[in-house]
Amino acid sequence: RLAKLTAAVMLSRDVPVHLFSSVVPTPYVPFAVRKLGAAAGVMITASHNPKEDNGYKVYWCNGAQISSPHDKEVLRCIEEHLEPWSASCWDQDLVDGSSLRTDPLIHINSCYMDELASLCFHRSLNSSCPLKFVHSSFHGVGHSFVQEAFQVFGFAPPIPVPEQKDPDPNFSSVRCPNPEEGESVLELSLLLAERENARVVLATDPDADRLAVAERGDRCGWKVFTGNELAALLGWWMLFNWKENHPDPADTQRVYMLATSVSSKILRALARAEGFHFEETLPGFKWIGNRIHDLSKTGNQVIFAFEESIGFLCGSMVPEKDGVSAAVVVAEMAAYLQNQNLSLNQQLHNIYTTYGYHLSKTSYVTCNDPPTIQRIFSRIRNFEGDGLYPKVCGGLCVIHVRDVTTGYDSSHADLRSVLPVLRNSQMITFTLQNGVVATLRTSGTEPKIKYYAEFCAAPGQSDVRRLEEELQGVTAALLNEFLQPDKNHLII
Template sequence: MARFPFSLNRSMEEEQDSGLTRDLNANVRSRSTGEPQLDKAVHRWLTWDKNRKTRAQVELLVEQGRVEELRRRFGGRMSFGTAGLRAPMGAGFSRINDLTVIQSTQGLYRYLCRCFPDLTSRGVVVGYDTRAQEESGCTSERLGRLTAAVMLCKDVPVHLFSTYIPTPFVPYAVRMFGAAAGVMVTASHNPKEDNGYKVYWYTGAQISSPHDKEVLRCIEESQEPWSESCWDEELVENSSLRRNPLLEVTACYMEELKALCFHRDVNIRSPLKFVHSSFHGVGHRFVHRAFQVFGFPPPIAVPEQKDPDPNFPSVHCPNPEEGESVLELSLRLAEREKAGIVLATDPDADRLAVAEHVDGCSWKVFTGNELAALLGWWMLFNWKETHPAAEIHKVHMLATCVSSNILRAMADLEGFSYQETLPGFKWIGKRMYELANSGGDVIFAFEESIGFLCGSLVPDKDGVSAAVVVAEMAAYLQQRNISLHQQLITIYQTYGYHISRTSYVLCHDPTTVHKIFSRIRHFEGEGSYPTILAGHRILHVRDVTTGYDSSQPDQRCVLPVSQSQMISFTLLNGVRATLRTSGTEPKIKFYTEYCAPPGSRDVSALEVELQKVTSSLVEDFLEPEKNKLIRRSM
């Protein structure tokens, strides 16, 4: 693993330059932006920051008089979204960098002290991926070690992984060691400029309200770095309170993974070949290890993408959810190798994309909702095979409220419990903990953005386990001359076709976003929510931002109120449509789904009708041209 681009301690070069830096800082401080609050924030930065690269960024911005850019960087602080803190790397309180990570960890420490009197015996877990940015000197490894340094300087034991890991290993380790919390430094599939700080509670689930708000309050109260120890690499290296859990966690995870393997004899004999891409991220060696556990030979790795590279050179976007356009290298390799299935994990290996060679001539790239239908069916099939006399009503499957309703349709016929949460796996993880405490058995959970959890190995989405479970399902079906796509059709005929569309538009102006959703709540000519969409009557409206749900007797939303914008419409023709803002990117996402009853259907007719509703949802409610929204490039 490459070392840091510069030490956490002040290097000799920095010491030699310190006099010049003090002179430059004094010169910078003598310049005013004309905004006292902004000047104060810049002054604090230059006083506190010990990263000479990010200090230099600020000094240059001040010298050049770039007030608007300084406002963007110093006008506010990051908030916890659906995936923790995420932002571009670089200088400023609104970005991910050494100082903001130290501040975040100090705030986290203060809150943990309030919640856990035994914090110094429980400890915390810290992991990181392979992101890096040369111009700011930020790497995920460095930021992970800074996180550890803050905790260690307060005598809190730290389980700090010695190298990059998949994100699900952190919540797994939190539960394994009984830690008070966990931190994963990652921006998952975000653009290469971004990084993030994801916090897990002692339950293994990502933090949610009210903990996220309380941590932010504690961050605001702990902005100045406590001491030189917060930046001390030697403290991290030499502390007796620091341990490396990599081998132990990996071994235990792989051992527990065996519980999801139901047909190892089939796997060993299967002639089916698999291609795997890790999208320049961390997944390669862990997916290979999981395949060995299940009795498969290693999948064929996409050579250009198997090794970590924070620049993601072979893809325009490091997100396998984008589909065939970013899976091109994987699909072409699979054709050359005569492999029937492509598996792609995103850079931090918590999401999974799957494609299947259909009829030897084309590729079917499954959506998250389609893959969830297959995995939900598979987990239920094996549960019934291994629990012939058990009470199925104690079995649970979970999905977010913007995901397909296919699991609900399965539950109606099969008798298991289906539950819905707000978007984001933190809500699924929280509900899993509650169900486990009441004796419930969660066998599958998902979110439509290719996030899956098979079983309850970790209370978070997990691309490593999902990849090998899909491989076993494909091998089992192939032995019976059934493809994944054919099985999907059978599922839809049994439980009802669920045809869905998911996409987004970009909007970088928060004021415009607010105006769009305010207009929907006071629709033109109606004075309230719209009553017609694409010529179809709207039966129910659910607005989780305001807590309104017209389908409930008291018109109060069952789901918790969300800080993000999200409104859903249920139409008379069986279509459900949702508009929501992303918690991690400047996107307005839209989701539509045609939920048909069981039986054969004219799928093309369903798709035509769904497309009409989707177009009307975007054009009439979002008004892209009027609001200067950027449509998704395909």
Template sequence: VCLRLAKLTAAVLLSRDVPVHLFSSFIPTPYVPYAVKKLGAAAGVMITASHNPKEDNGYKVYWCNGAQITSLHDKEILRCIEEQLEPWSASCWDVGLVDRCSLRTDPLTQINSCYMDELASLCFHRDLNSSSPLKFVHSSFHGVGHAFVQQAFRVFGFPPPIAVPEQKDPDPNFSSVRCPNPEEGESVLELSLLLAERENARVVLATDPDADRLAVAEKSDGCGWKVFTGNELAALLGWWMFFTWKENHSEPADARSIYMLATTVSSKILQAFARIEGFHFEETLPGFKWVGNRIHELSQTGSRVIFSFEESIGFLCGDTVLDKDGVSSAAVVAEMAAYLHNKHLSLSQQLHNIYQTYGYHLSKTSYVVCNDPPTIQRIFSRIRNFDGSGSYPKTCGGVQIVHVRDVTTGYDSSQPDLRSVLPVSRSSHMITFTLQNGIVATLRTSGTEPKIKYYTEFCAVPGQSEVSTLEEELRKVTAALVDEFLEPEKNNLIRRLV
């Protein structure tokens, strides 16, 4: 179906004499924004449902800057659709144009070659990689990542990772997993972990079906497997990207020209890095489209973004692609793991070191499913009028709420003018509570799935190391956030299966 929709999109453009670069085979999603910039295209389209259910399909649009379109462009596209509900002519549906029109080219070889050449700029320890005894397992989750991750490993000097055979080839039915989303953790990584045990591999890498996101698990000494959350991986990758950048820039003043970015529902760990190390940190609205466009804006002023992430295992090392990229992230994680292994450190041990230096950042992220849109509206309306008309909740789990930010309405009680610094986003609900004990909690609706997502984080100061106490406080607030504000049983919400 993806191929047919891609050919149909190309045929519509070719029928109006617009030159089209149509890839001849499956590619990772980040190849499209990369190609838009590399080829100077006016726009890019990726047909993918990514990790969503097999019945779904998706149409992802990039603008000429190589970043996903934001609300100005999508409104204009919608207006054009509504004005032109009848196809121009029968030739619009003629997918045969794709094979016979001279305006159609296949950029696969050129783009793949250029991408891999530029990927080498993220590799700093090739000799160490080639001699590392570490073994890696990779699953492409029945998607497109296999061949590209294998190539990326070669670029970094590694032998190829051990592929999970049942999951290495594209399969639209996702036959071996109950859910094709590696973010779900150990329950969907079963085949990868079993193979890693058999092969004595310490690190498992899993790209999602369209290879723009990455999950990582590490074998712990004597206690099973540690599957890293997106926030934990971001702490490791953020540390690594700054560490390797610093190795190549001796002047501390240089740090003032570099940035790291994260979406607002993601961990604030990069903010803690920035505070101590002297570089810039910025937040964007949820969704990598905001990150990609901000990277582009900063590049216009001579600033460089060296790392960006969103908590849902979306990472971007460097700024070559203006979207999250599971292929490059897999190679970078492998190099980081090999470097640490050479220093007799695991990824988990280094994460602990990072928290010791910059402060523990403990987070919980999950969701409830709600298949009834009016119920979602009712839930958020109740929150906005919790203590009377226009009055938000004042406590959560017995802890006082000191600030409320509602991006949907543009309200932020922490600002002098009570207006949110982040752009207003009326298309979805998102409310953030800052509690007196330092916990930050957010409730938001998903843009692509029938879910209400929730995020909580405890940001401790460096030296505060009573982790079990912090975890218990975070657990209590998270449970109260869900039970008091979402009322799952009353509203027939389905809690996430862990």
């Protein structure tokens, strides 16, 4: 209904509209924007949130989510037109009767699957793969699209979780339809996988733009990969296949991988060792999507991008995270590794052994008082005196500070951050002498202060337990020394 209302508003002003006749994954809209040469795109989706929280995602003509100045201009137009033009702009009969309305579903799905085939590197191996895969679409839109993607790659279809196969706005079988929550929300998928003797579980979130993966081990039950761990695997995989198809080392000079600034730095370690380019963006895939567009204009190619909240983009066929393509790419990677007598988890440790262990910890505190949040971050910015940031965290020297809110970055000679300044939010990153990178940031949608910490160890540092203990110590210091939960009445 909301999609039809959006279309009706456009049609009432004689603007041609491509309206999908059925639900589609979120990445289909930005893909269609670019393929059809549209001026903009709108995706109505609540994702894993309750149906009352339907969101309205807007994409620019480059296929990426809108950013400045377009987001500010949209807001200005809303504020200047708080009353509808007329009752006719809500007339849904326009959608059914207008010659300006077309249905792009069949064409766009065909184009998407054709381009998806470019990410398939081992089709003959896929067709003989002994592995079984279970897929849950979490009561969302992903089922038929993931099934077709597997067919494109030459796989037998994945086994669907029947209770979660079809769209259901009530999310009847899960307490929280967010696969990022891990094993607790994957219960039906894991039970089905055990019954079917399937080793890999793939779970797309309700709008199919994110992906969770679990793998059954030989002796230790199920391993549910974090977003950062999956990114290490997918980054390695995309680079491995790129190099297989581009043996000239000079070609690597135009290859990029991207990640948001609160995500793992594992791609940075790969880039330093393998010679491609790695860049960080601000949190949110809109920044990645727009950077992909900018890089493509100068002849560069982004072969992988991600954010830690299980959002992945393999290749750059769409400037948005894409759970459908990520699911089938993970399946092909698992099939290839199976042929090498390796599991996904074993290969993850091979990557860490080669490029250095990257161990992450992410959590948050709740603060329902905005002035308290302001005081916390003001104190950090004046920790050692007026305008002086902390020099020590948990007994370790702070060697760099980046403050996106003010545009400060001590790692650069001009003390300016290369990331865009975000004055309406709080975000400070600390780099410590032992290799830990820690970030404090406010949530854009909830009364939370999130904290992210990662131990970026050098190759050869393989005492994982010691690394985890050091990371835990830094995380505790970050919380107690900088956020002061007791004094500030924060909810942990």
